[in-house]
Amino acid sequence: MTFVEKVCVLGAGSTKYGKLSESIADITTQASVAAIESAGISPKDIKASYISNVFGVADKQVHLGPVLMSRLGIPDKPSLSIESACGSGSVAFREAYANVAAGFYDCLVVTGVEKVTHTGTEWTTTYFAYCSDFFYEGQAGASFPGLFASMARAYLTEFDATEEDFAAVAVKNHNNGFLNPKAHMQKKITIDDVMNSAVVASPLKLYDCCPFSDGASSVILCSEKFAKENGSDYIEVIGSGRGGSPAALQGREHMTTIPSTKIAAADAYKMAGITAKDIDFAEVHDCFTIAEIIDTEDLGFFDKGQGVQAVREGRTALNSDISINPSGGLKSKGHPIGATGVGQVVEVFDQLTGKAGARTVKNAKIGLTHNFGATGASCAVHIFQSV
Amino acid sequence: MTVEEQLIEYAKQGKLLTHKCTECGYLHLSTAYYCLKCGSKGFEDVVLDGVGSIATYTIITVAPAGFEKYTPYAFVILQLDNTDLRISGFMARIATPAELPVGTRAHITGFDERGIIIEKQ
Numbered sequence: 001m002t003f004v005e006k007v008c009v010l011g012a013g014s015t016k017y018g019k020l021s022e023s024i025a026d027i028t029t030q031a032s033v034a035a036i037e038s039a040g041i042s043p044k045d046i047k048a049s050y051i052s053n054v055f056g057v058a059d060k061q062v063h064l065g066p067v068l069m070s071r072l073g074i075p076d077k078p079s080l081s082i083e084s085a086c087g088s089g090s091v092a093f094r095e096a097y098a099n100v101a102a103g104f105y106d107c108l109v110v111t112g113v114e115k116v117t118h119t120g121t122e123w124t125t126t127y128f129a130y131c132s133d134f135f136y137e138g139q140a141g142a143s144f145p146g147l148f149a150s151m152a153r154a155y156l157t158e159f160d161a162t163e164e165d166f167a168a169v170a171v172k173n174h175n176n177g178f179l180n181p182k183a184h185m186q187k188k189i190t191i192d193d194v195m196n197s198a199v200v201a202s203p204l205k206l207y208d209c210c211p212f213s214d215g216a217s218s219v220i221l222c223s224e225k226f227a228k229e230n231g232s233d234y235i236e237v238i239g240s241g242r243g244g245s246p247a248a249l250q251g252r253e254h255m256t257t258i259p260s261t262k263i264a265a266a267d268a269y270k271m272a273g274i275t276a277k278d279i280d281f282a283e284v285h286d287c288f289t290i291a292e293i294i295d296t297e298d299l300g301f302f303d304k305g306q307g308v309q310a311v312r313e314g315r316t317a318l319n320s321d322i323s324i325n326p327s328g329g330l331k332s333k334g335h336p337i338g339a340t341g342v343g344q345v346v347e348v349f350d351q352l353t354g355k356a357g358a359r360t361v362k363n364a365k366i367g368l369t370h371n372f373g374a375t376g377a378s379c380a381v382h383i384f385q386s387v
Numbered sequence: 388m389t390v391e392e393q394l395i396e397y398a399k400q401g402k403l404l405t406h407k408c409t410e411c412g413y414l415h416l417s418t419a420y421y422c423l424k425c426g427s428k429g430f431e432d433v434v435l436d437g438v439g440s441i442a443t444y445t446i447i448t449v450a451p452a453g454f455e456k457y458t459p460y461a462f463v464i465l466q467l468d469n470t471d472l473r474i475s476g477f478m479a480r481i482a483t484p485a486e487l488p489v490g491t492r493a494h495i496t497g498f499d500e501r502g503i504i505i506e507k508q
Contacts, residue, residue, distance in 0.1 A: 126452040135391055135418065140477040140502030141447060141454045142462040149445035150464060157443070157489045201462075202446040202484055250464050250473040251416075255443055 004103035006224035009384065010231040011039025012349035017215035017334030018184040024059040024115035029071045031216035031339075032111045036072075039220040040232040043072040046220075047105040049079040050096040052088035052112035053338035055127060059115040068111065085131035086287060087373030088112060089217070089341020090380035096221045097240050097382075106226040112343065113216035114336035124212045128337075131374045133248035145209050145288065147249060147375050149201035152290035154255040156203065159305040161293075163203050167194035168311045169289035170207050170331055176318055177328020179359035184213045184334025194289075208289040213334030217343035233353040238366075239274070239383030241267025247377045258376030261298035265370070268381040269300075276300030279383070280364040281323035281351065283344035285372045286331050292316075295370055296324060299381070323361045326351065341371035341380065352386040390418050398498040403437040403467065403474060406430035414470055435467060437495025438508070442466040442473055444489070446481055453500065463505050465493055476505035 013034020015027045022030070028051070036043060049065050056062040065079020082092040089112035096110045116124050129138040132147060142150075155161055171191055177183040189207060197206035220231075227234040243263025246252050252259065269275055276299060284299065286292035293307040301322055302310045310316055316324035327333045327347040330340060348367035350356045361367075365386050372379040388396070394417050397404040406415045408422040409429035421428055444463040447454070454460070461481035464473050476495065481487050487507075497504040 121449070122452055122455075125449060129451045136475045136502075137462075138451065140462055140475055141450060141457065141460060142445075142475065143447055143449065143451050145449065146445045146447045146462045149447075150443045150462065153445060153484075153489065154443040198448070199446075200449045202448070204445075248475060249443075250475045255464070 003101040005101055007097050007100045007237045008222055008224050008227040008234040009219050009237065009345060009349050010222045010227050010234045011035045011041070011220040012218070012346040013038050014182055014217040014343055014346050015215050016182045017213045017336055019117045020115065020214040024056060024061050024113055025064065025067050027115065027214065027216040028064055028068050028111055028113045031113070031218040032068055032072065032109055035109060035218035035220050041107065041220065041230055043074050045107050045230060046074060046077060046109050048077055048108050050092040050108060050110045051079060051081045052092035052342060053081060054083050054085060054088055054114060055116050058119050064113065084378050085373035086335070086337045087341060087371050087378050087380060088338045089343065090369065090371035090382065091341070091378070093342060093345060093382065094240055094242060094380050097237055100221050100223055107220065107222040109218060109220055110342055111216060111218040112339035112341060114338040115214045117212055117214050136248045136250060143201060145204050146201040148288040148290055149204040150249060151255050151294065152203050155290060155293070158256055159308060161308040164191055164195065165308045165312055166208055166289040167191045169286065169292045170194050172311065172317050173286060173325050173329040173331040176326050176359055177332025179357070180328045180333055183328045183332050184211050185332050204288055204290070210287050210330040210335040213336040215334060215336035215339050217339045217346045219342060219345050219349065234387060235349055235352045235384050236387055237382060238385045239268035239272030241265060241271065242380045243267070245377050249375055256294060257304065258294060258298050258372065258379065260372060260376050260379035261295060261370060264379045264381040265299050268383050272383045274366070274383070278366055279322065279368045280366050281326055281361040282368040282370060283325055283327060283329070283347050284370040286325055286329040287335060289331070292324065292329065299370060318359060319362055326356065326359050326361050341369070344369040344371055345382065348384045352384060393417060395498045397434060398437070398495055398503050401437055401495050401497070403435045403495060405433045405435055405472065407433045414472055416472065416474065435470065437467070439465045439467040439493065441487060441489055441491045441493055444487055446484065457501065461487055463493065465505055474503065476503035477501040478505050
């Protein structure tokens with residue numbers, strides 16, 4: 001594949017993640033403005049927007065793109081809304097990436113957003129289940145925690161792992177999120193806190209699960225030429241990959257691995273000309289503790305069945321062998337589903353441009369983002385390098 | 388009838404309707420329109436006894452709308468005997484993991500507002 005342009009992330013911004021009172025249109029705009037100001041550009045430099053969102057209907061606003069562009073004073077510019085369940089953000093990023101790489105646009109804004117906490121747990125549990133293969137899964141009473149719990153049960157059966165090991169992922173991510181002022185759950189927890197929390201879907205307990213969050217994240221993507229001429233600090237996108245898996249868990253040969261992650265990662269590593277060993281830190285899709293363990297294996301950081309041992313030994317903690325989810329991940333930072341994939345890029349940008357404060361991964365040069373939809377039925381992986 | 392309606396009719400009789408590729412013989416659930424292995428579109432119907440063993444499962448205590456009155460219940464994935472196929476379903480009245488070890492023998496017994504119903508044998 002040949003590209004016309006090298007693609008850079010020139011600016012990034014997020015709202016706080018959590019229970020927000022502002023409207024979905026407001027938070028979409030706030031994050032976008034933060035990204036524009038971070039980039040040191042004017043809205044007039046932006047040629048188009050890519051918006052990732054799943055449940056805009058919950059806050060009475062779909063077709064968010066034109067609303068954002070109108071508020072930015074550029075209503076004549078085109079926009080595209082993208083839905084790929086919890087992986088929407090990384091897909092929007094990928095589409096924007098492809099358009100800059102192909103030379104269609106030299107400067108774009110990618111903004112992900114979700115606003116659902118006002119609807120309550122029953123609404124979110126019910127509607128999120130619509131992201132499954134509904135005929136086989138949601139219709140039979142599967143919730144999203146239930147689907148990942150089914151993977152967790154398979155992992156416990158197949159490998160040397162315990163529920164306490166899963167809990168250790170949550171503790172580690174809360175340690176990181178404690179250092180992130182934008183995190184939804186900015187507090188430390190213990191293994192006992194996780195083990196004693198209410199069972200949601202056995203063997204997963206409340207603190208094995210990420211929270212339902214509101215929030216918005218935004219990045220400015222541009223050509224290298226534009227970045228050099230117009231902006232401030234930037235990082236380069238050096239790898240981009242996407243993949244798919246059978247939509248229902250029942251269709252997968254193994255239920256302790258996510259095929260789309262492996263496919264997306266292989267593509268991204270190949271494009272970047274590197275391997276998993278070259279990654280300094282990664283923001284991975286830890287919607288549930290079991291997911292992070294599976295992700296770190298599928299991304300090639302650890303052998304199959306060894307991800308759990310790595311967590312046990314603290315090898316994924318901040319500034320250890322490989323810092324996994326320095327932001328706190330979906331688990332502690334929060335999971336506004338349309339925003340998450342973009343929010344991961346915001347974290348990588350902050351890390352590689354010296355803006356990550358107390359949670360800085362020391363001497364980091366290369367960061368990876370991994371974001372999937374549903375139980376990993378769709379996935380995108382991106383790799384970034386400091387300049 | 389649609390492919391989903393056909394599958395439901397068989398499930399109500401405790402059976403599973405599958406599609407066997409006429410080119411390569413690969414077996415699919417009957418919602419498949421093209422062969423996963425060879426891409427061909429020709430299938431013959433094969434009706435299986437919906438019998439097998441539990442491959443994995445979860446016991447759900449926080450339920451989606453409509454399922455609150457059934458909690459706790461299990462969402463299960465059944466490995467069908469003598470095939471590589473699995474099918475998901477609803478299993479009533481399971482409260483603890485001790486009641487449903489992986490490998491437990493089970494079978495399809497029906498279909499209703501809870502989707503495909505699977506019970507222990």
